[in-house]
Amino acid sequence: MSVRHALLALLSEGPKYGLQLRQEFEAGTGEVWPLNVGQVYTTLQRLERDGLVESDDEGTDGPQKGFRITAAGEKELVGWLRTPPDLSSPPRDELVIKVLVALWVPGVDVHEVVQVHRRYLVELMQQWTHLKEDAAETDLRFVLVVDAELFRLDSVIRWLDAADGRLRRAAVESPPRVPLPLPKRRRRVGVRP
Amino acid sequence: MRGVSKVYGQGPTAVHALWDADLSVEPGALVAVMGPSGSGKSTLLTIAGSLEDPTRGEVLVDGASLSQMSRNDKARLRRRSIGYVFQDFNLLAGLTAVENVTLPLELDGLSAKRAHAAGMQALDELDLSDRASRFPDELSGGERQRVAIARAVVGDRLLLLADEPSGALDSINGEAVMRLIRAACRRGVAGVVVTHDAQLASWADRVVFLRDGRVVDQTSPPPSPETLLAPSPNS
Numbered sequence: 001m002s003v004r005h006a007l008l009a010l011l012s013e014g015p016k017y018g019l020q021l022r023q024e025f026e027a028g029t030g031e032v033w034p035l036n037v038g039q040v041y042t043t044l045q046r047l048e049r050d051g052l053v054e055s056d057d058e059g060t061d062g063p064q065k066g067f068r069i070t071a072a073g074e075k076e077l078v079g080w081l082r083t084p085p086d087l088s089s090p091p092r093d094e095l096v097i098k099v100l101v102a103l104w105v106p107g108v109d110v111h112e113v114v115q116v117h118r119r120y121l122v123e124l125m126q127q128w129t130h131l132k133e134d135a136a137e138t139d140l141r142f143v144l145v146v147d148a149e150l151f152r153l154d155s156v157i158r159w160l161d162a163a164d165g166r167l168r169r170a171a172v173e174s175p176p177r178v179p180l181p182l183p184k185r186r187r188r189v190g191v192r193p
Numbered sequence: 194m195r196g197v198s199k200v201y202g203q204g205p206t207a208v209h210a211l212w213d214a215d216l217s218v219e220p221g222a223l224v225a226v227m228g229p230s231g232s233g234k235s236t237l238l239t240i241a242g243s244l245e246d247p248t249r250g251e252v253l254v255d256g257a258s259l260s261q262m263s264r265n266d267k268a269r270l271r272r273r274s275i276g277y278v279f280q281d282f283n284l285l286a287g288l289t290a291v292e293n294v295t296l297p298l299e300l301d302g303l304s305a306k307r308a309h310a311a312g313m314q315a316l317d318e319l320d321l322s323d324r325a326s327r328f329p330d331e332l333s334g335g336e337r338q339r340v341a342i343a344r345a346v347v348g349d350r351l352l353l354l355a356d357e358p359s360g361a362l363d364s365i366n367g368e369a370v371m372r373l374i375r376a377a378c379r380r381g382v383a384g385v386v387v388t389h390d391a392q393l394a395s396w397a398d399r400v401v402f403l404r405d406g407r408v409v410d411q412t413s414p415p416p417s418p419e420t421l422l423a424p425s426p427n428s
Binding site for chain 1: 372391392411413
C-alpha cells in the first residue's frame with residue numbers, strides 16, 4: 001500500500017491539513033487500513049523534501065499546517081496510477097512452500113495439510129462476507145476492499161483445490177516417491193522477496 | 194441426516210456416492226457443502242430433498258423420518274415444505290414467472306387465487322413484481338434465477354436446497370442470489386447450498402467439506418468479523 005501516493009491523490013482534490021488527510025485516507029479505504037498520524041506527517045515531510053507537495057508556512061508544524069500538491073506531484077501521481085505493480089515473478093508464498101515441504105516429510109498427509117489451510121481460508125472468507133452483508137449499499141469503497149480480499153482468498157483456495165486434485169491423480173498414476181540423486185543443474189525461477 | 198450412505202450398483206462395480214454422512218441444519222441456518230466434482234454433493238442434496246432414497250441411514254425433515262413416509266406423503270412434503278434451486282434454474286418455458294412460482298402451491302391444492310397472491314408476494318420480495326407476466330425467455334439470467342428462488346421459498350417452506358445456485362451468473366449476480374437465499378434463511382428456513390465455489394460457500398453459517406462421499410471437515414463458528422478490522426498496534 002503506497003501511503004505516499006494515496007496522500008498525493010487526496011491532495012489532488014485541493015489543499016488539506018495533515019489530520020484531515022489521515023481521516024480521509026481511512027474513510028477512503030473503507031477503514032480497512034488504519035494509518036497513524038506520525039506516518040502521515042513523516043510521509044508529508046518526505047513528499048515536501050522531494051518537491052511533490054508544498055506547505056503553507058515554513059515556520060510552523062502541527063495540525064494547522066496545510067499542504068498542497070505541486071505540478072511535479074501531479075505528474076508523479078498520474079505516472080504511478082498507470083504503472084503495474086511487479087507481478088512478473090512469483091512471490092515467496094508461505095502456503096505454497098508449506099505444501100511443497102509437506103511432500104518431503106515422512107508420515108505427513110499432504111491432503112490433511114491442504115484441508116487445514118482450506119478450512120482456515122474459508123473461515124476468513126466467512127468473516128469478510130459477513131462484513132459485506134452488513135455493509136450499507138452506499139459504502140462502495142469498503143465493499144470494493146472486501147471484494148478484493150475475498151477474490152484473493154478465493155484464488156488461494158482454488159490453488160489448494162488444484163494442488164489437492166493433482167496430488168491425488170499423481171498418487172494413482174505414479175509409483176511412490178523415491179529420493180532423487182542431487183540434480184546436476186537447477187532451474188532458476190525469479191522470486192520476489 | 195444420520196449415517197446416510199448411498200451405493201450405486203453392486204459387487205465390484207459398486208460406487209459409494211455417500212458414506213455414513215451426518216448433517217443437521219437448524220431452522221434459520223444456512224449450511225454450505227463444499228467439495229470437488231464427484232464428491233457426493235448432489236447426491237447428498239437429492240437424498241435430503243427426498244428425491245432419492247439412501248441405501249442406509251435416516252433423513253428427518255422437521256422431525257419426521259422420510260423412510261416412514263409413503264410415496265404420497267413424500268410428494269406432499271416436497272410440494273409444501275421443500276424448495277429447490279438448481280444450477281440451470283429449471284423454469285418451465287411455457288409458464289410465466291408468476292405461474293412458475295405458484296405451480297407447486299396449485300399442485301398442492303391451493304386455490305388459484307390464493308396461490309397467485311402468495312406467488313406475487315414472493316416475486317415482490319425479490320423485486321420482480323413487474324416481471325410477473327413475462328415468460329422465462331423474456332427474462333435475464335439473473336431474473337430467471339430470482340424467479341427460481343421465489344418458487345423455492347413461496348408458501349411456508351421449511352427447507353431450501355440449492356445446487357450451485359449461481360450457475361453461470363457473474364459474481365455480482367451470484368452474490369445477489371446468495372443474499373436472497375441468506376435472507377430466506379433469516380426468515381426461518383433451513384438452507385443447504387452445495388457448491389465448489391468458496392465465495393458462495395462463505396455466505397453460510399457453517400461450511401461442511403465433502404470428499405469421496407465422506408464428510409471430512411467443517412468450519413467452526415467464526416469469531417466476530419470486527420477482528421479483521423482491528424487497528425494495527427502502531428496506529
